[in-house]
Amino acid sequence: MTSDSFDYRATIDEMMPGVIADRRHLHQHPELAFQEHETAAFVADRLASLGVEDIRTGIGKTGVTGLIEGTGTRGSGKVLMLRADMDALPILEENEVDYVSQHPGVMHACGHDSHVSMLLGTTKVLMERRGDFAGTVKVLFQPAEEGGGGAKAMRAAGALEDPKVDAAMGLHIWQDVPVGQVWVRDNTAMAGVTGFTITVYGRGGHGARPDITVDPIVIGSAIVNGLLTLVSREKNPVVPAVVSVGSFQSGNAANVIPDTAVLKGTIRSVTREQGEAVEMRLQALAEGIAASMGARTEIEFGGSAPPLINDPEIAQLVRDAVGEGIGADKVSQGNLMTVSEDFGEFLDPVPGCFFFVGSRNEEKGFVYGHHHPKFDIDEEGMAVGIESMSRAAVKYLQS
């Protein structure tokens, strides 16, 4: 017998209008990190009406979990967590669609609306299939993926316990991948991230008398130049890393040397060890450059997430399951990415797999990247996502 004879496609096709309606509803009502109150209430309602058990809300502020208890005999009774993130971004949407954001300045520009509706769809499929597996699916809807530390907050609130999670899976709708295709990567899939803020304390004064000041703009510029050498000179060339300064704010008037400069940036690294090494060196370099030029610095790190590292065995299982749905030729390893995802927080203590479901469709104009004001997805990709996640979950629980 084939591993799974259930007709996923027919089941999913039937429910897709509802999935799309949910996604568009969420797209119209985006909420920022840790403020996903309406989204969470919507999720809890849907889970209750689907018959999901042990629904818990307010975990990590606005997170929601629920359990699907298998009633079958296949499998060893493991607990598999499936996760979607719920938060939107502070971006003014520029799409002219009838489901455009109704909250100007807040937008689902990363596809988390589709993640929520896909996981609700997957929940529906798995509720129908609970007779075919033993064990438990814990569905988890997370706040604040976008730099807010939502995964960390849910972990701290015990989301991986009671029942104790054996493995975790998640997906991201992905605009770099053509619709109909899926990337499932062994080992590291996405870089870890640490944000930093460097405040240079110089001594301000008149722009015409630099000799009696300590100019934080000159020192901040030297630090920016110095930070670039962390990548070009100090890290192992075969282990990817990024150091970017995204914000340099200092002064206002042309003829006044300010007291301080504030540099904000981000470090990305595909290994935890290298990320920590870059952090240490960034601190030493910024402090050293500033000290050598007569200034003092304060450096804060924050908004960190570890590299997202898939378990190769579970990744292989997911790859097989996805291939059974869309054909093995549509599944690939995909690219190692320096963008980050806090799902790595869950994969730190628990093995699992995070994969990427294509949503790009040039013919339909779905070409804008994540976080772009014109970001939108080919919703066909959501059917692939639901099928892939459902198949992977069943396959894992039956193993």
Next chain:
Amino acid sequence: MIATTRDLKNDIDEIMPGVIADRRHLHQHPELGFQEFETAKLVAERLESMGVEDIRTGIAVTGVTGLIKGTKPGGPAKVVLVRADMDALPILEENQVDYRSQTDGKMHACGHDAHTSMLLGVGRLLLDRRDEFSGTVKLLFQPAEEGGGGARVMIEEGVLEDPAVDLVFGQHVAAEVPVGKIELRGGPCMAAADRFDILIKGKGGHGAQPHLTVDPIAVGAQIVSALQTIVAREVDPTKEAVVTVGAFLAGDASNVIPDTATMRGTLRSFDPEVRELLGRRVGEIATGIARTMRAEVDYTFLPGYPATINDPEQTEMVREVAASIIGEENIIDGALQMGAEDFSYFLEEKPGCFFFTGTRDEDKGILWGHHHPRFDVAEDGMAIGMEVMTSAVLRALNEG
């Protein structure tokens, strides 16, 4: 009869209460550049009531001039211009004096209130001494010294003509100079001040994907570092120059590389060739570095005030006059100052002298610098400033 120095001191003692009252009134009612309407009105009324002739108002919006004609026969008949500036600054005063600014956010934080009241005093002293000189004193009250270039506008509107001016004098109260002292310097004394704006146009994107962007912050940092080589490597080491980037503004989020970065700065120099070099090379370096890093630059050079260059002879004359009043030991040979002053426009056209009158008094807590919210003036210094200016003008008018 010829008035003696003693007479001048007595007269100043007599008018000082009124001069101080005027200064405090102006301090309470500060007006920004080209908006000095009430100040100009007060000036014109005072000139009128003291008998100054040919009072003209509304020059460069709010500027005022008036003439005092000497009655002494047979002299050289020169025309000497004496200037005060009238504008205040957009600063919230933090002094708790009973004459503090009554307009929040505007303040006479550079002493122009003192300049105006001192020149009214000088006018009155010279009117009382018109029999001591032939020729003409032109009193000039100027708007918008603080960046507006009021001097230039007044010159464009003809204040150096009708009658044609031969010599120009001005003074500035100085918070760095102790009360009782005068500081001055022949030749170049205050810098030329120009501004520049640099807009770096890169290509924004995700902070984790720098290879898909052109990072304007990385470009800007290289430009700031490279600009240091202008003074260190390109300017004649014996000549003075300053290149300062006063603002570097780019981006907001830590993980987003912005599209653009904005830099603003100031350039200071004394030598016209150095001035030209600074303005040109900042643009060339910024544009060149941006191009090598795949970005583009919009460079804007905003010319400001030229260097203030005192006439050596007139400066020596003022120095002698001042030494005779306050003693040689109280004359400070000034260093080059990197600050700028639009009296330079008058000195570009006519010989003359701009000097600094001490108004610092640490015992009274008057020690805050110009443009500081707690700036104040030791008013005793105003008496000395009036005495030196009045004496210098009389001497200038009487010298061949």
